Amino acid sequence: MSMKAEDNEVSADSYQPAKYDDPSAKFWSAYLSKAQKYDKALAQNWKGDMDSILIFAGLFSASVTAFIIESYKNLTPDPNVTSVALLSQISQQLSGISNSSAVLQNNLPCGSQAEFTPSIPALVCNILWFLSLSFSLACALSATLVEQWTRSFLHATDKRAGSQDRARINAYLFQGLEKFGMPTVVEAIPTLLHISLFLFFAGLVFFLLPLNAALGYLVLAVMVICCALYLLITLLPIIYHDCPYRTPISSTWWRILQIFGLLKHEDPDGIVQPLTCSMSEARELEATEITEQRDNRDFKVMSWTIKTIREDSEFEAFVEIIPNIVAGLDYSSKLLLHRLLHHEDIIIKLGYRIPQLLATCNSGVLESRISQKRAITCITAMWSLTMMSMPSDNKPIVYSPRSSLRFTEDTLELLNGVQRDLSSMHDYVASTTAVIGRGLLDMHVNRIVGFQDQLSALVDSAARDAKSDMTYDWKSQELHRQQHIINGLYRQSSLLERYLAAHQKLNTAMPYVMMEAISQHHSRLFSIISSQNPVELDLLQSTVESLDTFKIILNNAGFSLTLDYIADILSSTSLPYEPFNTIRRVFFRIDFTLPVDPANQHRFVAYLDKAFELGLSEPHKLLLNIVDILLDMTRALTDIACLRNTKAIISKYSRLFSRDTAAKALSRIDAILEFEEPSYPPPLDIFTMHLYADTRIDK
Template structure:
């Protein structure tokens, strides 16, 4: 018996059909169904909502028309009261023999029902109203049918469980909708109601004409106004694609005018081209709303400004700040332009730089939400600062933009005020130190760039004056104010001002030489800004003062300006050294270390004759170079820093002038070239060796090596090695650096 049951089970298992979803094409149809079912649901839901509105309006309108028809259809039949009046008039005539009643209709005609003829206005009025009622009821019936057809269509497309069956049924029925113009039929139903309403108003005018001509003319005027407005709302969307109006006639006129190529739109080249005849109005609206254009960027800007204005809470701003890094790093230049414009807004409620700084000030507690908000805000500030580089003065710039050739204080949206908040963040939220370091570093570099641009502009004005003996325009205004006693500048004797500048410059130099001095603190840049303002004041005082004393002070002022540029170079060099130190000896790399280092290296002019870095700074660079490259020597398959950051570090050897430091750096780089596995790093190391050789004094400079293989047949052949893999391995601090 058991053997028999096993045989039966085996037989049943053999007869069982294979699983329904074993077909490999199931996944293909699943992708199709995901989109098709969404489109079907959207289309049928739109039809259902439209038909519901039509049914409600048709029901109310039909009831109203019926009430008027009940009153007007009586004019189509003879009135018994009129016959009674005629008979009474005849009786009165016979009894009184009154000659004035000779115009009474005959009794025979009054008693003959076939002789009754309704008036033209009554007949026309009833024709219009009965036609209106018929169209209204036809629209209601059509709406009911469309709802039924929509339900049947949806049920037929989801009635099967196997994906490829549902997909094929859906495709078959959807093509049937297109073949039998189902969408056109749905569009026609509202036209029936509109025509019904028009017929009703026309009949109402005729109905009121024998009653009261004044009221009839009033209704006729209202009817004309309504008809004109209806025509306008039907035509306006055809020529103004953002017009929200429309009627069933809009699509008809659209197809007619498109076929005649009378509708044009702007193309990407700035000209106009006709809209294709098979293109719908919705598609053209989508093009106009999404294609790149000046108008689209303006709409985007207004939309985001509205969002920021009506979203004063920090949670919404935090959500907006979370997407800024991706926007800045992306390829959508319109979105980047939008962020730049938000930085330059004057309204504090919409100015992005001000609001992000205020959002950062709320992250002063060591909690989960504060850490998340802090990281989000710092990343956004870092991205916006990296994006807000000065626009180069290229010949491709439009002349009407009139962009300043240098970065002004007003252009900085993150300055010493932001640095102070970042210092508080580093104390209260140590987990965000990598983000705080990178953000504070790029802000500090922006402040140095601003001061450097200002000092160069000031120096250019002085050189221009020495050549032309003509004061710049802004100094001319100050001279006029001084002559009229309206100058509010804090003036003093130029010699005393020079002495004060020398003292502040000496204090600043000593501050830069302090070993533990941080260049990402706000106090350093407050001191640099104060020194620059004093330099600017003495230039103004000398130029608007006695013209005979200007040459005697001009050379001294230019020397102070050169000294200030040297201080800025030293500050920039110390800033990049401090960031490299944190990157080498911190537990983890900073946020975006390579891009941050590249930003610091961008304006560091190592070829300038003004650069003269202190011996302490040069020793620090040699120590960090040894830490980075010696670690690669011991573990050639791992790296502490990104490949591009190693190249930038090798490029800093241009700042070495001390012979002992140059010799140490040369030995470190030479040892690195023997184990380097990256071709780009190897090229950078060889270039650094050439720079270091040129930096040595001529008496100890090694002679150029003769390359006896330069003309060999295999001289251009290079071995291909695998690139190194980035790993995050901390380096213990080196003693004695």
């Protein structure tokens, strides 16, 4: 009976379960879909390998056969040589016929002398070539059988109608495939062809040596080189797991070295352990293990990816996943984003590419829906990248701190332009401009810290030089330059102070441009001081005082930036994007040991009152978390009137809900008032304090 008849008989007589017979059919379908996809890919790979082997084995066998046809003649006597020998003997006999019969009898050949013995090179050559042909044919036969077995394996899982039966048959056959080592057999088949090839080359050497020794040794040298290269590419993937070269016996050598315990692996903690996995698993382990080499590979391939992305829509899809990466726990991915933010190539640098993508939302070319979606994608990515925290080496950069910036002042103007064109972006823009502004302030604060650290060393040096009564010989031109820089510094500082005193918004580029100008003046002064020997004490003292003043201005700017964001929260009908994390980031670097402008203190008290009032309403429960930050900001209050009003506000609202931060704030305020005020405050002040609280709360 044929195979087809057997299949038909099985189909006719066997039980074919319907889907409703087993409610687990869909359950098994999940496994079957994955298994069939894997099996087909495996079979396709095997088929491709076997097809290539069959083609090469066929051509190679034909070539070896042609050589064998020529070489096997050396194993038997040559009839032509025998005929020539006989004719030569007959000729000798005829020429000597006149001699006596005894002499003629002595010249007759003996039968023992006519026996033939093949030469050793001919014998070895034919042995090697016949073995080569045998291995080649065995390889072709094995490849044919593997293709047949693969087709049978795939066909066996499709004979049943029910998915649960097909899944179980598939699992049964696949386990048998692993049990009997079919993957190992498939991997070993090319070895037969390789052995056949080397046997052929060895036989070729013995074939050529009797004919021409020089040619034979030349082929021998080529063969030795090929064997050495073959051994090299066999061992290379064992030593270097990323090596693309390998041979069928590489896995064999891997297992041998494992048996002798010669394969070791050092994990990221520096612990050396023996490798017990397969070669492919070791390669995957080294590729995915958290190492500095892996981070460098990630950076290289992602840089190439971004560089090849030219379409805005493709880059938008890339930018869209950035917030999820920043919010995740994978530090390596965050490090990758950080390096891409500061890439030297402007085409790859995310700090440039993302604002450029956001600028397309203002072009008027995109539809409103697409423009809004792209704007949200870019703005949320910029917010996430600015909020992303990375470990610092705690070494302030003095001369080039702008390299630490993730987004520059121009980004603020771009965001404001997007907000003007797309009013729905206000909540996103408010949070993003706040954290970018805080980043710019942090840059200037870090620069001041760097200047102060280095100037402190110069101050000590200048103090020692002053005791030695050293004379100063300053040129008038140099003094004029110093005075010009100092005048420009005072002028820029005055402009910035007036800008902040007017309570203008800090979400624009203008104040940060003025801060950068002040920092540049400080850099010039620092360069002059560093080049002086000895140091001019007056210039040094002026620079130190200017840095202290600038630090206070920056701290007030940070406080104002926080108040501006609080005002956005309180005045908006909906909460801005990530309000709690944003205000925490903006508030975090405020130095409460430095004085805060009284006008900002009064603004803060007003916002605190409104935040308490809104925080008690049901739709604004989230504001209570922000109220905790506001209560912590009471550390900045030094104005007596502000302290009294703040105490009244907290006391009034603390009766409605209990929060630990409120109690701590009250204790802190009471301690300050007790120190600053007499034991009994004036009655008018008490009346004003209660009147303010009652009016604001019970209105």
